[in-house]
Amino acid sequence: MHESYDPAAVERAAQQYWDERRAFEVREDPARTKFYCLSMLPYPSGKLHMGHVRNYTIGDVLARFLRMQGHNVLQPMGWDAFGLPAENAATANGVAPAKWTRENIAHMRAQLKSLGFAIDWSREIASCDPAYYRWNQWLFLRMLEKGLAYRKTGVVNWDPADQTVLANEQVIEGRGWRTGALVEKREIPMYYLNITRYADELLEGLDALSGWPERVRVMQVNWIGRSEGCEIAFPYAADTAAVAGSAGVVKVFTTRADTLFGATFLAVAAEHPLALAAARSDARLAAFIEECRRGSIIEAEVATQAKKGMPAGLHVLHPFTGKPLPIWVANYVLMAYGEGAVMGVPAHDERDFEFALGHGLPVATVVRSPDGSYEQVQSPWIAAYGEYGVTVNSGEFSGLASKAAMETIATALELKGLGRKRVQYRLRDWGISRQRYWGCPIPVVHCAACGVVPVPDDQLPVLLPEDLVPDGSGNPLAKSPAFYECECPRCAGPARRETDTMDTFVDSSWYFLRYACPDAASMVDGRVEYWLPVDQYIGGIEHAILHLLYARFWIKVMRDLSLVSFGEPFSNLLTQGMVLNHVYSYQSDTGRKRYFNPAEVDTRRVADGREINEVVTQDLGTIQVTHEGLGKMSKMSNNGVDPEGLVARFGADTARLFIMFASPPEQTLEWSDEGVQGAWRFIRRLWTAVYEHVAAGTPPPLEPHSLTPSQRELRRLAHQTLAKATDDIGRRRNFNTAIAAVMELLNAVQRFPAATPQGCAVRQEALALAVLMLSPITPHVCHVLWLALGHTQPLIDERWPVPESEALVQETHAIVVQVNGKLRAHISVPASADEAAVRAAALAHDNVRKFVADRPVRRVVVVPGKLVNVVI
């Protein structure tokens, strides 16, 4: 053993040992308990950032910990290799996405290996490999057969300058990010997966997922958004029937059928057929609809925009009173939710209220609060009353409690054929078509004679050509006859291959099954039944809804196709908090934004206290950039911190220890490398402690019964630390406090005078326990220190130790004494002392007597082993 710690040499030795032994390659073994530890697969953006390091270190700590507890642990890794950034890079640099992606994978794989993760690399997969994505296509075809995949039109962002579809991310303040052109909406045919068919099961399944964080389950519940309510049909008035060409109804969905008599208008989406019909003879309305059409398709923007509307000049009839209600076209009504129309009840709905006030529409009260505090018309109107109560002014339905009114009105509507009770979901079907090149081709062919024809299974995979370079305008596949010209599988006539590719969420919806059987000749095989479901899934909280919901849906579909036996993919979920860093941007004249890495930004304060942020660029010289605040580390905002520098300077163990010590895993972490010194210093102190201990000679066997009090005390601390670390890692997943406890143990070891042979034996045990406890977190240095402590079996094959109950016995308890809740004294009592003795000892303390003085003691609260509170 060297006197000084050399991380590079230590890490080389440990990694070489693991590699030679193929220590992390695992096989199915029915005799052993399996543990599938999975981290979300990375997008190969080019370099790792600290968010990745955090994610994979958490996974690695758990994988190594459970391995030490005797489990057969699978920890795989792969690449979410399709997606937009590769196309952007291609457009910018003229490199084909395939080459760019594969080079990034090679670099990032090397970075992951340098961090020493216990990954079974023999199972590595990349979603851009045909051997993987052919099964996306295969399952899509099965879904098509079952009617679970279907075709309908959908709305996309259209950049008229580049003649291309934009991702939401590429729309900045309503303009295309490259062209600055005003983005339009465009309706195109797309494929949808029928996730809403599984809405109820996805919702109910959440109750059983006790290993998931509550916050994620709540978010999914709200996303699915099941609401029980009523569909109500408003018959056309004569003017509407004339425009529509026949009699008919406008359907709305409401959860508040009890407020039906308070409806004073009907609002429809700009895309609603009646709005379009009315616009044919109303130029102003047509202009308004055109304005809405230019609006955003992004929900966050739709929800925050000013509520605008215009009367359609048409009417519907109230289903009970027959009174005509005006139809308004409103930008806050979404065509995608419900029926694309809502009844406007200003008195009892906040949004309707705001709209009515803005457009001078009448407000009619039809609910009063049970205690009468809200009654009749307010003057002037200040707010809607959205609570339940008792119906008023509702004809024959007046005087009913809200719930009863909903039932009664629904029944009456059903009798009239103008409504029925119905369940509505907020969840929409999953649109998977992307007008992009770098993705999995959708396996269908369009034939003039046969229509849409699925590609037969024996012609899979539909291979994605890898040599195309997108130029930012349109999909290169659609400009590549070699790809799209084909023969119809049905009639053998000339046909055109579908050029849309799949959403990359498809790739990440089942990759964890393929790790179990990466070489299977079918989509999955029996090995999946051994390894799945995933015992511990770890990934960013930003995936709480979309990815996790899509994966749950996909697995349920596979179960219903009898491909797997289970219906939930992830038994336990740890949602890692994001690693944030500052975001700096520069907006050029064309409106295009450029992001600068915080490492390049020079910040200084000017006289008036403002901060000036400057970047020296090659093309623009020195420019001032805008500090946009904090954001998650991402390629998009160019604020990632590459761990490479850290690893080169301090080694992988320091990087791992630092990120795990910085905060508990679920918490958002604002990036700063202050503190990395502490992790580095700690590992070196541990190294030195072991070195000096070993240099003092081999200690005799430990004799627990012949120890001095101070030796017993250190031994107790060592075992207490072990109990805490076991609980912190195994149950609480609070790695930072486990590390802090081991730091305290090391501090105690260093203060401990090990002058005698038994003193050395106690120290030997404490150091060995410290090395074992740290080994999941800093595996390289622990590998070397373990051997240095005289062990012949390598650490990787060691078991996680169990604290000895005898060593944990405590003879006295430290009790705090409060007077009126304020700390006044510390006392020490024998562990055997009863409540009366503790109380007496507390009251006898000088300082307690001083504060009590001659005031009467009203009450004494005794918390055994902890605290006494004297109330005066």
Added chain:
RNA sequence: GCCGACGUGGUGGAAUUGGUAGACACACUAGCUUGAGGGGCUAGCGCCGCAAGGCGUGUCGGUUCGAAUCCGACCGUCGGCACCA
């Protein structure tokens, strides 16, 4: 706007079940060691105060013998909002 979370010293954080607020670290200050390097060791370090003591966990209010923790309102930050992944 809606849904979810978070807010504690100069900084990261600890306080696990309502029971000592600030563990463990970083930074900083002073001293020692000098091998003069991003080395090691010792001590100090929430705020006010000479002290006794008082105040203190985003803000305001409540429950309790006792609140960082529970409840209500508000403010701020972060994530998601269906084509970033």
